[in-house]
Amino acid sequence: MRTAILELLKKNSDQYISGENISQLLKVSRTAVWKHIRALKQAGYEIEAHPRLGYVFRQMTERLLxxxxxxxxxxxxxxxxxxxxxxxxxxxxxxxxxxxxxxxxxxxxxxxxxxxxxxxxxxxxxxxxxxxxxxxxxxxxxxxxxxxxxxxxxxxxxxxxxxxxxxxxxxxxxxxxxxxxxxxxxxxxxxxxxxxxxxxxxxxxxxxxxxxxxxxxxxxxxxxxxxxxxxxxxxxxxxxxxxxxxxxxxxxxxxxxxxxxxxxxxxxxxxxSITLGQQVAVNGIDRNFTGLAVDIDADGALLIKTPQGIERVLAGDVSI
Ligand code: BT5
The missing domain is CATH 3.30.930.10 (Bira Bifunctional Protein; Domain 2)
Incomplete structure (x- = not known):
C-alpha cells in the first residue's frame, strides 16, 4: 500500500491530491493514508502536506532504499x-x-x-x-x-x-x-x-x-x-x-x-594503477622496506625492485 501511495503521489507531482481522494482511489482508510505518508516522510521522501489541499510530492528520497x-x-x-x-x-x-x-x-x-x-x-x-x-x-x-x-x-x-x-x-x-x-x-x-x-x-x-x-x-x-x-x-x-x-x-x-x-x-x-612505477615504502606483515613497485604477478602480489632483487608482497600496506 505504501508503494501504491508513493506511486500515486509521484504521478501527480504537479498538483495536490487530498487524503480523501487517495483513500477512495486506493480503497484504504484516511488514517492508513496518513500513517503511510508519515512513514514515507520518515524514509526521507519530501512530501508536503497542506491542511485543505492535501499532499504533494516534492522530492525523491536521498536514501538508498x-x-x-x-x-x-x-x-x-x-x-x-x-x-x-x-x-x-x-x-x-x-x-x-x-x-x-x-x-x-x-x-x-x-x-x-x-x-x-x-x-x-x-x-x-x-x-x-x-x-x-x-x-x-x-x-x-x-x-x-x-x-x-x-x-x-x-x-x-x-x-x-x-x-x-x-x-x-x-x-x-x-x-x-x-x-x-x-x-x-x-x-x-x-x-x-x-x-x-x-x-x-x-x-x-x-x-x-x-x-x-x-x-x-x-x-x-x-x-x-x-x-x-x-x-x-x-x-x-x-x-x-x-x-x-x-x-x-x-x-x-x-x-x-x-x-x-x-x-x-x-x-x-x-x-x-597509481602504485606501479613509484618508489614505495612497504609495511609488510613481518618486514618493512623500500623499493620500486614494478609489477603485480598472476596472484595479485606486488613486485618490488630492491638492491637485493625482486621482493614479492602478497599482503600489507604501501605508502607512495
Ligand atoms: C580499508 O581498510 O580501506 C577497507 C575499508 C572498507 C570499508 C567498507 S564500508 C562497507 C564495509 N563494511 C565495513 O565494516 N567495512 C567495509 P584499510 O586499508 O585498513 O584502511 C583503513 C584506514 O583508512 C583507517 O585506519 C584510516 O586511516 C583510514 N580511513 C578510515 N575511514 C576512512 C574514510 N572514510 N576515508 C578515507 N580513509 C579512511
Missing amino acids: PGEIKAHLTSSVLGREIHYFSEIDSTNNAAKKLAADGCPEGTIVVAEEQLTGRGRLARGWYSPFGKGIWLSVVLRPPFAPMEAAKCTLMAAVGINRAINAVTGAGCGIKWPNDILCKGRKVVGILTEMSAEMDAINYVVIGIGVNVNMEEQDFPEEIAATATSLAMAAGCRIPRMKLLTAILAELENVYSTVKTSGFAPILAEWKSQ
Missing part, C-alpha cells in the same frame, strides 16, 4: 536481494551472517551509517550518515580459496570504472585495496572469506566510498589523507546512480573473471 535501488538496478545478479539499514555496526558483519545462513549470491547489504565500520587489521572505517556508500556484496565464486585475494583487485577495477564514468573525477587504484583521487583515499575495500580446504563458501566484498563529504566532515586523523568524490569533482554526486553503476561494473568484472580468468582484469588493474 531497497525499492529505489531495485527501480534503478541494471545488474541482474548483484542486488537481487537487498538488506537495508539506516544504521548498523558494519555491513560486512551483516553480510557474513546472511552468507553463513545461505543467502543467494549477489545479496547486498547497504547502510546509511556504520557505527563501527571496519578496515583491514582491526582498523576503523569512518562512515557518516548519508554521505557515502557503505556496501557489502556476497559472492560465491567457483574458484579456489587462494584466488580469493584477487577479488579485491577485481572489485577495485569495477569500482574505479563506475566512479570514473559517473563522476569523471580521474581516480586511480593503489595496491592493494584503495582508490585514490588527487593522492587522497576515496574508496576502501575489505574482502572477507569463508572457505574449506578446496572450495570457497562465500566471499564478502565490503566497499566504502566517500561520496558527498565536505572537508570539515572528516575527523582530524584522516583529514589530510582522505577526500570525497564531491570534493574531487566539485559537485554533489547522486549516490543512487553511483551505487547502481558500481553493482553493474562489479557484475561485469566478475563475469569476465568467471569466463576468462583474472588475466584481463589484472591487465586493466595495471593500466589504472
Whole structure:
C-alpha cells in the first residue's frame, strides 16, 4: 500500500491530491493514508502536506532504499536481494551472517551509517550518515580459496570504472585495496572469506566510498589523507546512480573473471594503477622496506625492485 501511495503521489507531482481522494482511489482508510505518508516522510521522501489541499510530492528520497535501488538496478545478479539499514555496526558483519545462513549470491547489504565500520587489521572505517556508500556484496565464486585475494583487485577495477564514468573525477587504484583521487583515499575495500580446504563458501566484498563529504566532515586523523568524490569533482554526486553503476561494473568484472580468468582484469588493474612505477615504502606483515613497485604477478602480489632483487608482497600496506 505504501508503494501504491508513493506511486500515486509521484504521478501527480504537479498538483495536490487530498487524503480523501487517495483513500477512495486506493480503497484504504484516511488514517492508513496518513500513517503511510508519515512513514514515507520518515524514509526521507519530501512530501508536503497542506491542511485543505492535501499532499504533494516534492522530492525523491536521498536514501538508498531497497525499492529505489531495485527501480534503478541494471545488474541482474548483484542486488537481487537487498538488506537495508539506516544504521548498523558494519555491513560486512551483516553480510557474513546472511552468507553463513545461505543467502543467494549477489545479496547486498547497504547502510546509511556504520557505527563501527571496519578496515583491514582491526582498523576503523569512518562512515557518516548519508554521505557515502557503505556496501557489502556476497559472492560465491567457483574458484579456489587462494584466488580469493584477487577479488579485491577485481572489485577495485569495477569500482574505479563506475566512479570514473559517473563522476569523471580521474581516480586511480593503489595496491592493494584503495582508490585514490588527487593522492587522497576515496574508496576502501575489505574482502572477507569463508572457505574449506578446496572450495570457497562465500566471499564478502565490503566497499566504502566517500561520496558527498565536505572537508570539515572528516575527523582530524584522516583529514589530510582522505577526500570525497564531491570534493574531487566539485559537485554533489547522486549516490543512487553511483551505487547502481558500481553493482553493474562489479557484475561485469566478475563475469569476465568467471569466463576468462583474472588475466584481463589484472591487465586493466595495471593500466589504472597509481602504485606501479613509484618508489614505495612497504609495511609488510613481518618486514618493512623500500623499493620500486614494478609489477603485480598472476596472484595479485606486488613486485618490488630492491638492491637485493625482486621482493614479492602478497599482503600489507604501501605508502607512495
Ligand atoms: C580499508 O581498510 O580501506 C577497507 C575499508 C572498507 C570499508 C567498507 S564500508 C562497507 C564495509 N563494511 C565495513 O565494516 N567495512 C567495509 P584499510 O586499508 O585498513 O584502511 C583503513 C584506514 O583508512 C583507517 O585506519 C584510516 O586511516 C583510514 N580511513 C578510515 N575511514 C576512512 C574514510 N572514510 N576515508 C578515507 N580513509 C579512511
